[in-house]
Amino acid sequence: MTSSTELQYLDSLLEEEHTNADQVTQHYLTFSLGEEHYGIEIQCVQEIRSWESVTLIPNTPDYICGLLNLRSAIIPVVDLRLRFEMAKKDYNPTTVVIILKVNNEQRSTQRTVGLVVDAVSDADNINLGEMKPSPDFGEHVDTTYIRGLVSISGQMVMILDVDILLSVEALA
Amino acid sequence: MAVEVIECGDALEVANVNALHSQLLTVLSEQKHVAFNCSQIERVDTAALQMLYAFSKASSDYGCVINWDEASDVFIHNARLLGLASAMGMQAST
């Protein structure tokens, strides 16, 4: 669980990261879903918030939680647990929503999407050279959004490509 | 003579007119026919049109032909406003 002070700390980390953006950084934000850990490029992370109520959209897949009012912008929120077909967890004020900037295929436009996860950890400096390709999970699991696997402090972290994970086609 | 195609993008203004001038100097020295692609132009100002007019005069001295086909409405309209359109050899559009 992530407390609000931890959220503030992470926000300040994000600020630092964004100001260092001109160097070619490989900074990743790691988060967890249950026992599994994932990493995403910090460049795509706009902010981290705690759960706020959303408006339900009828007849959409269950992993689309609904629409959120983020400072007068209406953004969709996706439940990553449900997206990965894991058991759903209740939402409460300690639930974390990562606000991401997702590029479309041609990288010509950006959308803002919220992602519900269990908890976030520190931003890590990952050496992509150490990243191993993800194993073939077979044809039942579509894993084009997994860039690879990396080991951090003894834990396996799956590096995700958010542009593919949250692409318009994927969310159909 | 060969035909040089010049892509003008969506704006020809005093800000980017120097670069085009240099480019056209080279084209002039090579004495080529020129086809300007101004179909995407949304902004064009006096500096640019004056320069293109001067270029059209200079190339006709060499017997080179300039093609303005499918220039955007904005381009033609502004050229007309400045009294340059027929002098530059632009066809009247619908």
Added chain:
Amino acid sequence: MTDNETNQEIEASDIATKQTLPENQAEAIEQDDPAETVVWDIIFSPSSELLQLGSEPVQLFQALSTLGELKVSIDDAKLPAFSELDPTACYLSWHLTLSGEISEQQIKAVFEPVEAQCELSVERSISASSDEHDTDAKVNQESSQSPIMKAPSIAVEMDKVQALANLVGELVLTQSMLSHLSEQVPPTLLPKLTEGIAQLDRHARDMQKVIIQMSTLPISTIFDVLPKYVQDLSQASGKKVNVTTSGEQTELDKIVLEGIRNILENLVQSVLEYGLESPEQRQQVGKSETGTLHLNADHQAGHIIIEVSDDGAGLDTPNILQKAIEKGLVSATEKLSPHDIQNLIFEPGFSAADKVSDPLNKMGGSVEVASIAGRGTMFTLRLPLMMRIIDAQTIKVADQYYVLPLTAIIDSFEIDTKDIKPVSGKAELYPFRGDYIPILRLDKLFNLSPTMTGLEQRLLVVVAVQGQKAGLLVDDLMSQQQVVINSLETDYQKVLGFSGATIMGNGTVALILDIVGLMTLYKTPNPLKPYKSDRGSAG
């Protein structure tokens, strides 16, 4: 204190001098307002730094051209050799002839901003027609591109209009929030507050109307020109066609208008080439020799709809399927409805993609086609509106709130359960003004768990679009207000039944209903999804 007094004194004396004009000046001013057409000779010689100082002759001449008929010729005596040209310097001067009911003051006003940077001479012309110079074509706004610019006007960049539109959007949001707050205060306690907010509402609406008028033109500017375009094409091909239009008053953003012109021309061209048969072919199948091409334009909350329909041969569906299989777009075993197959013509590889659907998609629009072999084809283009504020009605369905465009609503009343007519166990009809309309149970359509048992006391909101009527079954009607539409499609796949979302006065997001989508949703049953019980709970 003394400062104020001194200021006032100065003002008073200023007024005094203004009021006492020498007689001859007054006369001169009168003479400057001509009632008949005057021809002016204008010589405009800018300094060479004019362009660097940011002044733009194009705008000056544009302004002149709105005052009357303008002829322009250049004087390029000072133009150096191309290699010695400094592109940022101005070497040209101009001789302009302007005719119309125009005063000298009006002309001088146009040049006022550049007064210090040029030499200007404005004289009444002695000769009525000055065709001696090498003049350019008339630069009057007679082309169909901007018919509204006869009145005095200024050219405003679209960016500025967009910025203004955004500000008005924010204004509407703020007004909505204040309105919501004020509802919680009994109006009798703070009458001025409520009156002020009502005024704000009126001002916002008025601003919105002006902005829309500033930046839009009726589609008649294109519809007026297309028939001739089609006739020219048809003469070349020997086909006979009659072009009719409707909805010419539908207003479009100028930018969208420019983009759509080409697309419509291309579309109409291919209809003529492939859709309409020759007179002989038509006679053979019992049709009149002359085919019909009809263009219609309309608004539907947040979008422009343009329909291009003909009574020609229709699309060759088997041929399209064949081509699509050849291009690898679909597999030979896929089950596709005729409608699906027909809409494949917008996929990459078909010419319709380059000329119609690609440019449309870039503008944020979309296109669909429906065709019946031997009977005809209809293309439906959808385009976004820049300014997306609509008058809306909030409704309550189960525990959710939705927003309905006011223009779609015909009537609303409490439902009388006795009058409901069930049909084959699935549909329900209700009598309305001599007709029967289907009842759309929104809670069922949206898979919501109903909060009201039974149908008593529920309201039926009768809506109509494209000639179809339906009754939406809702729990309650809430307030009416203006809302700003956020398009949903840019976020992810279109959700059927909704045309966008908006932020309500209390900060929550509400979905905006799209009647056409709802009708489709009603007709094509979706697999029912189980109700998600704790969605949206804040905890």
